[in-house]
Amino acid sequence: MTMLLTAKKMIELTVDGQAVRVFEGSTILDACRQLGIETPTLCYGDTLTPVNVCRVCVVELEGARTLVPSCSRIAEAGMVVHTDSERVRTSRRLVLELLGSSVDLSTAPEALAYIEEYDAKPDRFGPDAARVEHEVKIDNDLYVRDYSKCILCYRCVEACGVDHQNTFAIAVAGRGFDAHISTELDVTLPESACVYCGNCITVCPTGALMSKREYDMRQDGTWDESAQEVVTTVCAFCGVGCNLELHVQEGEIVNGTSPDDHDVTLGNLCVKGRFGYRFVETH
Amino acid sequence: MADLKLLDAPPSDAERAAIDAVLGAPVEANGHRTSRADRTSRHLLLPALRAAQRRVGWVSEGALGYASRRLSVPPAEAYGVATFYALLALEERPADVTHACTDLSCALKGATVGPGEHPSPCLGLCERAPAKYRTVAGEAPFEEQIPAESLPLPQREGLRLLRRIADGVDPTSLDAYVAAGGFEALARARELGPDAVISEVTESRLLGRGGAAFPTGTKWRAVRDQAEQTRYVVCNADESEPGTFKDRVLMESDPFALVEALTIAGFATGAQKGYVYIRAEYPLAHLRVQHAIDETAAYRDGFELELRIGAGAYVCGEETALFQSIEGKRGEPRNKPPFPVEVGLFGLPTAVNNVETLFNVLEVLRIGGAEYAETGTEGSAGTRLFCLSGCVERPGLYELPFGATLRELLELAGAGTIKAVLLGGAAGAFVGPDQLDLRLTHEDTRAAGVTLGSGVVIVYDDEAELVPALLRIAEFFRDESCGQCVPCRVGTVRQEEALKRLAAGRPHEGELHTLGEVAQVMRDASICGLGQTAANAVESAIANLKVFS
Numbered sequence: 001m002t003m004l005l006t007a008k009k010m011i012e013l014t015v016d017g018q019a020v021r022v023f024e025g026s027t028i029l030d031a032c033r034q035l036g037i038e039t040p041t042l043c044y045g046d047t048l049t050p051v052n053v054c055r056v057c058v059v060e061l062e063g064a065r066t067l068v069p070s071c072s073r074i075a076e077a078g079m080v081v082h083t084d085s086e087r088v089r090t091s092r093r094l095v096l097e098l099l100g101s102s103v104d105l106s107t108a109p110e111a112l113a114y115i116e117e118y119d120a121k122p123d124r125f126g127p128d129a130a131r132v133e134h135e136v137k138i139d140n141d142l143y144v145r146d147y148s149k150c151i152l153c154y155r156c157v158e159a160c161g162v163d164h165q166n167t168f169a170i171a172v173a174g175r176g177f178d179a180h181i182s183t184e185l186d187v188t189l190p191e192s193a194c195v196y197c198g199n200c201i202t203v204c205p206t207g208a209l210m211s212k213r214e215y216d217m218r219q220d221g222t223w224d225e226s227a228q229e230v231v232t233t234v235c236a237f238c239g240v241g242c243n244l245e246l247h248v249q250e251g252e253i254v255n256g257t258s259p260d261d262h263d264v265t266l267g268n269l270c271v272k273g274r275f276g277y278r279f280v281e282t283h
Numbered sequence: 284m285a286d287l288k289l290l291d292a293p294p295s296d297a298e299r300a301a302i303d304a305v306l307g308a309p310v311e312a313n314g315h316r317t318s319r320a321d322r323t324s325r326h327l328l329l330p331a332l333r334a335a336q337r338r339v340g341w342v343s344e345g346a347l348g349y350a351s352r353r354l355s356v357p358p359a360e361a362y363g364v365a366t367f368y369a370l371l372a373l374e375e376r377p378a379d380v381t382h383a384c385t386d387l388s389c390a391l392k393g394a395t396v397g398p399g400e401h402p403s404p405c406l407g408l409c410e411r412a413p414a415k416y417r418t419v420a421g422e423a424p425f426e427e428q429i430p431a432e433s434l435p436l437p438q439r440e441g442l443r444l445l446r447r448i449a450d451g452v453d454p455t456s457l458d459a460y461v462a463a464g465g466f467e468a469l470a471r472a473r474e475l476g477p478d479a480v481i482s483e484v485t486e487s488r489l490l491g492r493g494g495a496a497f498p499t500g501t502k503w504r505a506v507r508d509q510a511e512q513t514r515y516v517v518c519n520a521d522e523s524e525p526g527t528f529k530d531r532v533l534m535e536s537d538p539f540a541l542v543e544a545l546t547i548a549g550f551a552t553g554a555q556k557g558y559v560y561i562r563a564e565y566p567l568a569h570l571r572v573q574h575a576i577d578e579t580a581a582y583r584d585g586f587e588l589e590l591r592i593g594a595g596a597y598v599c600g601e602e603t604a605l606f607q608s609i610e611g612k613r614g615e616p617r618n619k620p621p622f623p624v625e626v627g628l629f630g631l632p633t634a635v636n637n638v639e640t641l642f643n644v645l646e647v648l649r650i651g652g653a654e655y656a657e658t659g660t661e662g663s664a665g666t667r668l669f670c671l672s673g674c675v676e677r678p679g680l681y682e683l684p685f686g687a688t689l690r691e692l693l694e695l696a697g698a699g700t701i702k703a704v705l706l707g708g709a710a711g712a713f714v715g716p717d718q719l720d721l722r723l724t725h726e727d728t729r730a731a732g733v734t735l736g737s738g739v740v741i742v743y744d745d746e747a748e749l750v751p752a753l754l755r756i757a758e759f760f761r762d763e764s765c766g767q768c769v770p771c772r773v774g775t776v777r778q779e780e781a782l783k784r785l786a787a788g789r790p791h792e793g794e795l796h797t798l799g800e801v802a803q804v805m806r807d808a809s810i811c812g813l814g815q816t817a818a819n820a821v822e823s824a825i826a827n828l829k830v831f832s
Contacts, residue, residue: 175367
């Protein structure tokens with residue numbers, strides 16, 4: 001994307017005792033990243049509108065009654081922010097414990113790393129703690145939905161909606177602990193508006209959405225990311241020119257993605273780009 | 284809007300007619316494509332679904348699909364909205380449904396859930412507990428509050444906001460309202476001009492009565508000062524805090540006053556339109572307020588007013604969730620800032636005021652801001668409505684100047700030996716019998732670590748049990764959490780689980796510590812006031828009343 005150089009005002013704030021200057025309109029998270037301060041995020045996606053629902057990125061803002069979500073709080077001149085106070089660490093740890101105690105995070109590498117980093121103990125709520133439980137939904141040949149792994153980050157809804165695909169096949173339904181991602185009346189994907197672009201899979205941070213190929217290989221115990229090589233190419237289906245990353249394991253293409261920072265795709269593909277690699281296998 | 288894949292099932296003729304009655308007859312210019320007007324009318328989604336349910340008793344696939352199609356709302360989103368609201372049924376059920384309140388005040392009066400009845404959170408009829416709410420769908424649908432008869436006000440002396448109600452001014456007669464001094468405040472406002480009205484309100488030191496106690500003058504000034512000229516005023520009448528019924532009494536018994544006060548708010552802030560959002564469970568208030576709106580066009584001078592009705596969601600009393608609900612979305616609170624005065628309803632500057640707050644504005648204009656501020660205390664000007672229920676002889680609505688003590692209030696209502704008092708509702712806090720000399724002001728309650736909230740005072744005498752009340756409060760927040768943010772969605776569940784174990788005498792090791800940490804993360808990291816206050820009452824019972832120790 002070509003950035004027009006316009007005169008944008010800079011503002012200065014203080015994060016963990018360090019002064020930092022950011023463009024007006026930047027978030028506290030932007031300021032943290034500029035300073036190299038590691039800030040955990042789960043619902044935040046670089047290509048998506050922040051929904052600030054996971055609350056794992058909260059920071060302490062002097063003068064504010066509660067902690068604030070760094071991903072969406074716009075930085076203001078003179079703000080004094082603390083990211084490593086006891087209060088912040090406690091909240092982040094508790095959020096991770098609440099998530100870990102209610103959702104299957106076994107295929108959520110980021111969340112698992114944060115749990116270790118914050119020394120979170122999800123099992124402190126005991127074996128009877130209520131969990132989010134759903135049957136795995138396998139209703140088509142391209143992807144699998146396992147909502148017992150869903151942390152309700154809204155990223156798939158945003159990717160399916162106005163942020164990327166404008167298909168609106170899924171939304172959040174229900175309320176409270178029963179809230180979940182659903183098609184209308186929970187119809188199957190083939191009955192829904194889904195166009196199988198798979199952009200929801202790309203943004204899912206927990207593996208609740210997964211390609212059928214990955215799901216099957218994981219079931220068979222043959223999925224091995226460490227043995228996968230990523231080959232970058234350009235999708236040949238049409239003239240748009242989407243960058244395509246083909247993930248190859250033992251000479252076989254097992255996944256198709258596009259880089260988030262690619263000017264054209266922002267990580268998105270269409271059904272042909274995402275799943276068309278299977279044609280290669282037919283030769 | 285993208286091409287939508289729509290639900291296949293057609294609506295029945297009755298459902299189609301009910302939805303068309305809300306949306307107007309469809310313009311079928313080009314096959315079944317929707318008209319431009321419909322495509323910008325998503326805010327009518329909830330009224331359309333409500334109309335369908337009132338006609339046939341539930342929201343069928345056909346009705347959901349037809350409303351989606353008419354409004355160009357993706358069916359998945361319409362389903363998300365329909366499943367958000369507790370009173371909308373997505374499965375077929377009888378046309379005649381009764382909801383039985385099992386909440387705090389009704390529980391103290393022996394609430395029961397009969398066969399086929401649905402348990403319900405507080406219905407706002409606490410002074411005549413135990414209460415029920417019945418909905419009957421059909422060609423002539425109706426809703427009723429049970430018991431239907433309102434009680435006379437228990438207090439006769441020193442009333443200001445409740446004056447007309449005490450005098451028995453007919454709430455269905457505009458003439459009677461005018462004869463009782465109605466619309467004099469509006470005339471005064473027009474004489475003063477918008478800026479001077481806001482100055483009077485600021486000088487009166489009026490604080491919002493919905494629970495957050497924000498200065499009304501400051502709020503109005505902020506909206507008035509916006510560069511954006513399209514603005515709204517919204518009356519938050521989604522009174523759902525367990526134990527609260529003051530706004531219902533005001534709307535049922537003095538609806539013209541609400542319309543007058545909203546018109547003043549519109550005049551002062553420069554808004555062209557106002558909305559009144561009333562919870563679904565207040566059918567009489569719907570009728571009375573709609574009637575008052577219909578009768579008063581001549582007084583409003585072009586200021587438009589529209590009634591909107593909720594569908595069973597406590598969280599919609601949170602101001603930004605209320606906007607989402609009016610806009611036809613799930614009632615999920617927005618992150619603040621930006622605040623409503625800047626980015627409110629439909630993304631435009633909005634002044635949101637509670638019903639009782641607006642009634643006070645009439646008083647401010649009647650006697651002037653300076654004189655208004657003479658009543659009450661330094662930090663809390665004016666009078667306050669208190670909703671008394673539970674173990675008292677004379678439950679009902681009381682009006683006292685700020686500064687009266689809890690003991691004085693309880694003596695008026697006739698309380699016996701007191702074990703505890705819940706101030707401010709489920710989001711409030713318990714105080715013990717040693718705290719009855721607490722002055723009922725914002726500053727004194729804050730210093731004591733409690734809150735006046737929405738004016739709830741539920742009394743527990745020495746026979747009443749507190750642990751079931753705590754469990755009910757925990758259940759309430761678990762049910763009413765919108766589910767958007769992790770601390771509240773999961774925290775309210777963990778809080779309830781821990782309380783159940785404590786109540787059963789089988790706590791985990793370190794249970795109180797864990798409960799305290801869950802409370803802290805809910806208070807510190809939740810998006811809105813629901814999660815931020817969900818542990819207040821429980822924590823206060825543990826700290827002030829030594830429950831579980």
